[in-house]
Amino acid sequence: xxxxxxxxxxxxxxxxxxxxxxxxxxxxxxxxxxxxxxxxxxxxxxxxxxxxxxxxxxxxxxxxxxxxxxxxxxxxxxxxxxxxxxxxxxxxxxxxxxxxxxxxxxxxxxxxxxxxxxxxxxxxxxxxxxxxxxxxxxxxxxxxxxxxxxxxxxxxxxxxxxxxxxxxxxxxxxxxxxxxxxxxxxxxxxxxxxxxxxxxxxxxxxxxxxxxxxxxxxxxxxxxxxxxxxxxxxxxxxxxxxxxxxxxxxxxxxxxxxxxxxxxxxxxxxxxxxxxxxxxxxxxxxxxxxxxxxxxxxxxxxxxxxxxxxxxxxxxxxxxxxxxxxxxxxxxxxxxxxxxxxxxxxxxxxxxxxxxxxxxxxxxxxxxxxxxxxxxxx
Numbered sequence: 001x002x003x004x005x006x007x008x009x010x011x012x013x014x015x016x017x018x019x020x021x022x023x024x025x026x027x028x029x030x031x032x033x034x035x036x037x038x039x040x041x042x043x044x045x046x047x048x049x050x051x052x053x054x055x056x057x058x059x060x061x062x063x064x065x066x067x068x069x070x071x072x073x074x075x076x077x078x079x080x081x082x083x084x085x086x087x088x089x090x091x092x093x094x095x096x097x098x099x100x101x102x103x104x105x106x107x108x109x110x111x112x113x114x115x116x117x118x119x120x121x122x123x124x125x126x127x128x129x130x131x132x133x134x135x136x137x138x139x140x141x142x143x144x145x146x147x148x149x150x151x152x153x154x155x156x157x158x159x160x161x162x163x164x165x166x167x168x169x170x171x172x173x174x175x176x177x178x179x180x181x182x183x184x185x186x187x188x189x190x191x192x193x194x195x196x197x198x199x200x201x202x203x204x205x206x207x208x209x210x211x212x213x214x215x216x217x218x219x220x221x222x223x224x225x226x227x228x229x230x231x232x233x234x235x236x237x238x239x240x241x242x243x244x245x246x247x248x249x250x251x252x253x254x255x256x257x258x259x260x261x262x263x264x265x266x267x268x269x270x271x272x273x274x275x276x277x278x279x280x281x282x283x284x285x286x287x288x289x290x291x292x293x294x295x296x297x298x299x300x301x302x303x304x305x306x307x308x309x310x311x312x313x314x315x316x317x318x319x320x321x322x323x324x325x326x327x328x329x330x331x332x333x334x335x336x337x338x339x340x341x342x343x344x345x346x347x348x349x350x351x352x353x354x355x356x357x358x359x360x361x362x363x364x365x366x367x368x369x370x371x372x373x374x375x376x377x378x
Contacts, residue, residue: 021332021368022339024061025054025357026098026221026258028074032346040071044082046350051086053354055093057361061126062086063098063341068137072284080113087121096126098218098258098341099200103131103151104141108177108185110155111162115189123190126251128218129156130200149205150174156199156213160246163194196251207231211238216251221258221343222285225314228257228335236336257331258341260316262348263359267319273356274318275308277347282311321363328368 027047031040051062064082067074076082079097086095095117100110110127118125131148132138138145151174158175161168166184170177179185189195198216201207202223210217217235219228232255239253246252260278264270308318317324317340331337342360344353 021328021337021365022060022256023360023365023368024063024094024096024256024339024341025050025059026063026065026341026343027051028065028067028343029076030074030346031071032349033071034347035349036346038071040075043075043346046346048086048089049350050353050357051093052089054357055090057358058365059093059342059357059361060339061094061096061341062090063096063128065098066101066104067134069140070134070136073134080117083117083125084120087117087124090121090124092124094124094126095121096128096198098128099130100128101132101137102129102155103143103148104137105155107155107158107175108162108168108179111159111185112187114195115163115185115187118189118191118195119187123195125189125191126196126198127194128198128200129215130218131206147174153209156209159197160194160213163189164245191250193248196254197249198251198254198256201235202231204234207235208238211235212241214239214242214246214249214252216249216254216256216338218341219255219257221260221341222315225330225335228331228337232336254338255336256339256341257335257337258343259331260318260344261324261340261342261356261360262316262318262344263321263324263356263364265320265359267323270319270323271308273352274348277345278311278316278318279308280347281345321359324360325364325367328364332368 027050029043029047031043033040036042036046054062064079065074065076066079067076079100083095083097102110114125114127129152131152135145138148143151154172154174158168158170158177162179162185166188167180168177169180196216198218199206199210200218201210202220207217217232219231223231235255236253242252262270262274262278264273312318317327328340331340344356348356
């Protein structure tokens with residue numbers, strides 16, 4: 001018989017007497033083509049190793065990113081399959097999606113899978129959703145990229161209806177569903193009324209949708225600090241628009257900011273270890289693979305901030321533990337971050353990546369919470 005251990009929830013941390021920031025890691029399953037040759041199967045063993053280490057180190061979340069059809073970024077066709085695998089391997093870390101590309105999905109299946117994963121993980125599942133930003137992925141599935149936000153905005157109320165009422169009868173432009181009468185959504189999630197749901201957003205439209213529907217907000221890794229502060233202010237100003245029926249989402253009001261992170265003993269060492277890799281990563285994002293808001297913000301980032309020093313000023317969190325902690329404190333105080341989603345490209349190598357994660361967990365995270373782990377050997 002499989003026994004599951006209950007994980008802490010968003011509300012558990014909110015009940016504490018001291019503010020507690022949370023820290024997760026975004027895993028895009030980005031293959032290192034230098035060491036994981038075509039067809040890049042080895043990426044999945046490497047990422048799984050990093051997730052298991054993150055669980056040991058006390059990170060709060062392992063975030064899984066859906067991506068299709070390209071080895072130049074992520075290879076992760078089904079985040080639900082991978083999350084189920086990880087639920088059996090991990091002990092305490094929460095397993096989240098960052099994101100399920102909702103316009104490419106069937107919202108009924110998303111609701112079913114999210115509830116099932118919540119059971120398999122003993123209440124450790126978090127559902128992150130987004131409209132997508134890579135046109136070639138939509139082309140591959142025959143979905144109109146320019147309609148993605150309209151599709152998402154039809155799907156989101158259906159998801160909430162399924163989670164709350166377990167039934168829906170809907171005949172809209174993009175979806176037609178009948179789950180009613182003697183039939184209902186099964187299984188039912190462990191977390192009530194449903195797992196925490198967050199929405200990736202950056203445009204005024206998507207931020208408004210997140211606030212109005214009571215979702216937590218996920219923000220991009222490339223957005224400069226000042227713009228992040230403006231985005232979170234817009235989000236929190238509109239939270240009062242959430243209808244009473246949707247205010248029970250455990251993630252409502254939660255702002256998770258993704259950042260490219262590398263921690264070393266000194267600022268100089270962090271730069272030596274990471275400069276070539278982060279600029280290689282940025283080159284990919286500026287090569288026409290991204291569209292929509294994310295494509296636009298990458299273009300502005302490259303145009304205005306060419307080079308490591310410019311990126312380190314107000315985008316990436318690279319440096320010594322003290323430097324990185326200072327920047328996180330700024331994101332908490334000025335941008336209202338509830339949690340940070342650590343991200344890094346594969347180009348540093350496994351051992352340096354794991355060393356960075358350990359320094360973060362043992363030298364940075366303790367400054368923002370009281371239950372950080374003691375340093376452990378890899």
